Amino acid sequence: MPMRSLWTITATALLASLCLITTPAAPRAQELNAHEFTTPLDIRMGERLFQQQCGRCHGIDAGGGELGPDLTSGYRTVSTDAGLFDIIRNGLPNSQMIGISRASTDQSVWMVVSYLNSLNETPDVNLPGNATNGEQLFAGKGNCSSCHMVNGQGGRRGQDLSRVGERRDPDELRSDLQNPDEEVPPRWWTLRVTRQDGSVVQGLRMGEDTFSMRIMDADENLWSFAKDSVQSYERITASTMPATGRTLTSSELDDLIAYLYSLRREES
């Protein structure tokens, strides 16, 4: 072995030994799953670091951006704090998600974890309504289940509400029920298509691009149209959902909200 290589190995070994002696063992992410950095100040510090280091891809409020997904409605690839820490620290291999700056300490990464968790937490609130009554209203007087599924039961013409409690708070649910036209995601717009023979097909906007449209009509039939094969088409951005909240009594509305807010992923 050349002397230079021998010297390199020896020096490296010495340096490694020195590091072992002088550097306190850094806690592994997995060991810090129940980490300590969860105070309001930690969350604010985490928010600041997120805005600086992550906001360009994920949006300044983590609501999603040009490159990065929305981080306020659960995470795509992790289910634990340690997993989230690992992705923020090291990135996702072979993808555009790179790790946070090496200059950021583990402590500050945990603060980002806490900040993101704070965006995904549903507040523990005492609601006036009765969720059991609300479940009966959902299938009964409210007629919600004719369009919405919960855990595989119900209609297809509205959003699946099996985990709606994780993404909408009680005030938002009340607004959804009373003023459904106020905030209609483009997926739930309506496309009204006039074919060459003048007949009309109308349905929920499942997909639309420069060249084509895909819709579901009121009978839950799926349709696909090339835009250049139809006479015309029109986007209707109003909701197809009735203002159910206005047809219920105040206490019934509370019950329905309590039920909807209880719909979460079942704890494993």
Add this chain to the structure above:
Amino acid sequence: MQRLTIGLALLIAAVPVHGQESESTPGSTPLFSPVTWERLVNAADEPENWLMYSGTLDSQHYSGLDQVHNRNVGELELKWAYQIPQLDRSETVPVVVDGVMFITEAPSNVVAVDAETGLQYWRYNHELPDDLRICCGRNNRGVAILGDTLYMSTLDAHLVAIDARSGNLLWNAETADHRAGYSKTAAPLIVKDQVVTGIAGGEFGIRGFVDSYDAASGDRAWRAWTIPGPDHPDNQTWAGDSWRTGGSASWITGSYDPDLDLVYWGTGNPGPDWNGDVRLGDNLYSDSALALNGTTGNMEWYFQFTPWDVHDWDAIQVPILADLEIDGEMRKLMMWANRNAFYYTLDRETGEFLVGKPFAKQTWAEGLDSNGRPIRAPNKLPTPEGNIVSPPVGGGTNWFSPAYSPRTELFYVQAYDGEDIFYKRDEDYVEGDQFTGGGSQRPLPIENYQSAIRAIDPRTGDIRWEYEIQPRSTAGIMTTAGDLVFSGSVDGFFYALDAVSGEELWHINLGRRIHTAPMSYSVNGKQHVTVAAGNVVYTFALNE
């Protein structure tokens, strides 16, 4: 610097063997011949090749091939696909030389494949450190070639020279310290025997520059700072010491006029991006077009599109050069659709402002004055609470290539009519950390906004036609002698329009976002059209 110098000069002096005969039988002649400077200057004369990022030194992104034209484009069919082994969306524009295609990949790799089959000759994987500072993805947009050598930027802010026949590394030059936030993503530009290259890092408080390196040795020939130092009067356009961390990166490939010996290069946003309070002044030469002497790097003129930018509207667009008659006089022009949503025609000899009009939705300016300087609208600056402004951070357009057709004399740009809420934050500079001073957020779901390809008359700035893209596009554009405009969309459609009328002629769903520009070449007499979608490079040709 690691340097394994080869006798590049000998190769340049060798008798050039131009593109293979168009009617030759496959396998009858060897592929690839050295690319001399003369070949690059006259690249338009060999349309069977695509010899640089923008096709030609004037960056028109125009192919002289016309075998595929506006009457038969509907017969295009897939010939081959090359799968990039990384998941990142590709931003590459391949280079093709005499039947060999060079494709760059994330993070900083390049492969050579047979341009007729997509099958690999060799691969070069660049070793990267694990402490990269990059703002916006592990991107690489392409290579430059001179002689037998490829030149590529790498994410650790190096410029590497690679043997085009074997993939072996020839030299590896560090252009800046990646730990301070510098990186490199753009294809270099060959100018005579030099490799001209920019730098990225505008979100990390770098000080930008454009560099030129000796192609044979990798030694730096000149550096043009994009922020003047304190010995220059224009340094006064930066408050205090803000010039030291003022960004003004140069992260897209420029153009070159051999007759004027001028290199044209765009510069990026001043930093911190959204908080201009700490850098009051025009912040020269951020958000500008620079005209640099091709031999010395000295600045001949500049034109600043967005003085004191606080919305991150980089002037990082490929400058398109063309000569046109205006008011009875032939003018050497530069065409530029800027991220700030205004289109400009400049005189490229002098930098004189000739034409300027909005080409996409904008609410930030009441117009341009007679010198092309924007007249700002009130109350359109970022605030702590957020302020809605058009165009959004991504701009009325962005870095992806526009195109020009000498046949239609129209300029084609991917325009976006959007908006963002702009926020301002206080932020301290820490070397190697992002230094942006705020951020942005869309006020509405993205489906509420859309793109359009707009064909602009460079003499007037008027929009001649537009083709709406639903939902939107971040793809570059290629025009051809077959009077076609090729481009793509974020949902993976690749399409061809009639260059004269804007009529849609052909489309195919490639399944993932097209985030780069198409290019075209010919092998064995057959025209091919290539584009990357997602992490796959697709190549099309007419049905046999």
